[in-house]
Amino acid sequence: MTDTSLTAGLPTRYERPSALAFLGYALGVVIILWSFAGAGFSIDKVISSPPRFADFLDRAFPPNVEPKVLARLGWKMLETLQIALAGAVIGIILSVPVALLAARGLIAPTWINQIVRTGLGFIRAVPDIAWALVFVVAVGLGPFAGMLAIAIDTIGFCGRFFADDMEAADKGPSESLTATGARKLDVVACATIPAAMPAFISTSLFATEKAVRSSTILGLVGAGGIGIELKVGFDLFDYPTAMTVILMIAVVVISIEYLSGWARTKIIGEQR
Amino acid sequence: MCVRCTQTLASLSSTTSSVTNFDIETLVAPARPDRTGADISAPVLPVDLRVTGLAKSFAGTPIFKDVSFGLSRGEAVAIVGANGTGKSTLLRCLMGLIPADAGSIDVLGTDVRGASNAALRAMRAQMGLVSQKHNLVPRLSVLSNVVQGLLGQKPGLRHWSQAFAPAPSREAALAALEKVGLAHLASRRADRLSGGQSQRVAIARALVGQPKILIADEPTASLDPAAGEDVMDLFFALARQEGVTVIFISHNIDHALQYGDRVLGLAQGGMPLDARAAGLSAEELRGLYD
Numbered sequence: 001m002t003d004t005s006l007t008a009g010l011p012t013r014y015e016r017p018s019a020l021a022f023l024g025y026a027l028g029v030v031i032i033l034w035s036f037a038g039a040g041f042s043i044d045k046v047i048s049s050p051p052r053f054a055d056f057l058d059r060a061f062p063p064n065v066e067p068k069v070l071a072r073l074g075w076k077m078l079e080t081l082q083i084a085l086a087g088a089v090i091g092i093i094l095s096v097p098v099a100l101l102a103a104r105g106l107i108a109p110t111w112i113n114q115i116v117r118t119g120l121g122f123i124r125a126v127p128d129i130a131w132a133l134v135f136v137v138a139v140g141l142g143p144f145a146g147m148l149a150i151a152i153d154t155i156g157f158c159g160r161f162f163a164d165d166m167e168a169a170d171k172g173p174s175e176s177l178t179a180t181g182a183r184k185l186d187v188v189a190c191a192t193i194p195a196a197m198p199a200f201i202s203t204s205l206f207a208t209e210k211a212v213r214s215s216t217i218l219g220l221v222g223a224g225g226i227g228i229e230l231k232v233g234f235d236l237f238d239y240p241t242a243m244t245v246i247l248m249i250a251v252v253v254i255s256i257e258y259l260s261g262w263a264r265t266k267i268i269g270e271q272r
Numbered sequence: 273m274c275v276r277c278t279q280t281l282a283s284l285s286s287t288t289s290s291v292t293n294f295d296i297e298t299l300v301a302p303a304r305p306d307r308t309g310a311d312i313s314a315p316v317l318p319v320d321l322r323v324t325g326l327a328k329s330f331a332g333t334p335i336f337k338d339v340s341f342g343l344s345r346g347e348a349v350a351i352v353g354a355n356g357t358g359k360s361t362l363l364r365c366l367m368g369l370i371p372a373d374a375g376s377i378d379v380l381g382t383d384v385r386g387a388s389n390a391a392l393r394a395m396r397a398q399m400g401l402v403s404q405k406h407n408l409v410p411r412l413s414v415l416s417n418v419v420q421g422l423l424g425q426k427p428g429l430r431h432w433s434q435a436f437a438p439a440p441s442r443e444a445a446l447a448a449l450e451k452v453g454l455a456h457l458a459s460r461r462a463d464r465l466s467g468g469q470s471q472r473v474a475i476a477r478a479l480v481g482q483p484k485i486l487i488a489d490e491p492t493a494s495l496d497p498a499a500g501e502d503v504m505d506l507f508f509a510l511a512r513q514e515g516v517t518v519i520f521i522s523h524n525i526d527h528a529l530q531y532g533d534r535v536l537g538l539a540q541g542g543m544p545l546d547a548r549a550a551g552l553s554a555e556e557l558r559g560l561y562d
């Protein structure tokens with residue numbers, strides 16, 4: 001037996017879109033098609049590309065595994081990882097105070113939150129490779145410019161997400177500590193940050209993965225790391241070496257992702 | 273269970289030896305002449321808290337208005353009322369945790385609505401709050417959580433964790449845990465406790481600073497009956513022996529009548545009930561929920 005008076009109150013399973021929503025969808029489709037046109041999408045090129053790609057593969061394989069080259073690339077890869085790690089760590093550490101200022105309702109008034117968030121948005125809007133160019137100009141060619149680029153890129157990412165994590169953290173403990181008469185800074189240190197810590201760790205691991213990925217191409221603009229080898233390989237049509245570089249990057253990036261996934265479950269997976 | 277509460281009381285009753293073997297009846301005797309010798313019906317005691325014409329609404333929805341009452345030092349007061357009548361909201365207003373819309377609140381000589389942040393902190397440092405949810409900081413040890421209860425009186429890094437805390441603070445924290453019978457869990461992580469244990473740690477955190485006013489929002493809701501009685505006995509003893517003003521919210525009518533000197537009732541957007549517990553019957557209180 002169903003109570004009809006109750007059933008009548010049920011919402012319909014699917015909402016019929018309003019005329020305005022329908023217009024919105026149509027506009028969306030038009031924009032997407034227009035974008036394909038703008039990107040020079042050409043069926044001809046799609047059809048003609050596999051043979052050219054096969055030609056590249058043919059010339060790139062087998063990859064260059066000369067011990068001398070492998071050793072050189074290995075050292076470059078190590079430098080890449082050092083750039084990534086150093087930049088990520090500096091960025092993550094600096095992100096904490098920045099995020100404190102960016103988080104709404106924490107320690108800073110709203111207008112400061114707005115300014116800091118806008119600044120972080122700007123940092124994210126500039127691509128990492130552009131930051132690398134800027135720092136190459138500022139501090140000269142080499143890994144230090146790359147590290148600075150990674151650090152600033154990490155601040156743009158972690159500053160924003162740390163702030164979101166703290167805003168989303170359970171407010172209960174901070175209210176209870178506020179009720180003891182504690183100062184705002186003490187409340188943040190004792191309640192807000194510990195409550196957001198698992199999210200911080202997760203965000204930091206993502207930032208590190210991202211840093212490793214970025215660091216592999218910074219060399220393209222002379223900011224250190226293995227990217228320079230890729231550029232030289234292509235410039236000199238030394239495709240086997242370029243292929244070795246690509247494979248090395250793939251292996252390292254995938255390993256880092258596994259490692260960070262493992263660390264994530266290890267550190268925060270056991271938490272209730 | 274009762275061995276513990278007896279010990280607790282023994283430690284508290286340096287002045288009154290008769291309390292070690294107390295039973296509720298003698299303490300709840302209507303006249304209660306034992307307090308500071310004075311009869312409360314003639315309020316000669318200093319007033320700790322006075323609320324006049326308090327109103328609060330959330331986003332245009334009025335929760336209560338024109339709430340007025342005063343509390344004398346050492347008084348134990350129960351606040352009762354149906355779910356959503358604004359009991360927790362009232363307590364938050366009292367501590368200045370959320371702004372009230374109208375009226376005046378005076379707590380320990382501080383004008384809560386007009387006070388500076390520093391004055392509010394100084395006032396809160398003399399109060400203890402046990403929230404409806406225990407609100408412990410997870411991942412920190414039980415002892416650290418209790419040490420943090422001293423942050424109002426001793427701000428700064430040293431009270432962020434039991435590890436940096438000065439010896440007297442760590443000892444005070446352990447003593448507070450002892451009062452709620454959980455000293456043996458001091459090094460346990462706070463998120464590895466049962467609900468009732470968490471609530472008792474939260475009580476220890478509220479007590480560690482030796483508050484003049486203790487505010488407890490359903491302190492016994494997650495406690496088993498025996499532990500609930502212990503906690504209420506403890507609050508009651510604090511009011512009696514140490515002159516702590518105790519305000520507690522309870523959905524337990526028997527607790528309200530047994531442990532409260534006075535009962536305040538919220539209903540229909542106001543406070544229609546403010547009466548001495550001794551003259552109230554359980555029936556009258558139930559009427560408040562209709």
Ligand SMILES: Nc1ncnc2c1ncn2[C@@H]1O[C@H](COP(=O)(O)OP(=O)(O)OP(=O)(O)O)[C@@H](O)[C@H]1O
Binds near residue numbers: 331354
């Ligand atoms: N921050 C808030 N924003 C909006 N509405 C709120 C907020 N806090 C509480 N309320 C509303 O105010 C009313 C009173 O809430 P309050 O928590 O004070 O009730 P209560 O008397 O403590 O109830 P209970 O017995 O269930 O604990 C409720 O209707 C609640 O939904």
Ligand SMILES: [Mg+2]
Binds near residue numbers: 359
């Ligand atoms: Mg409540």
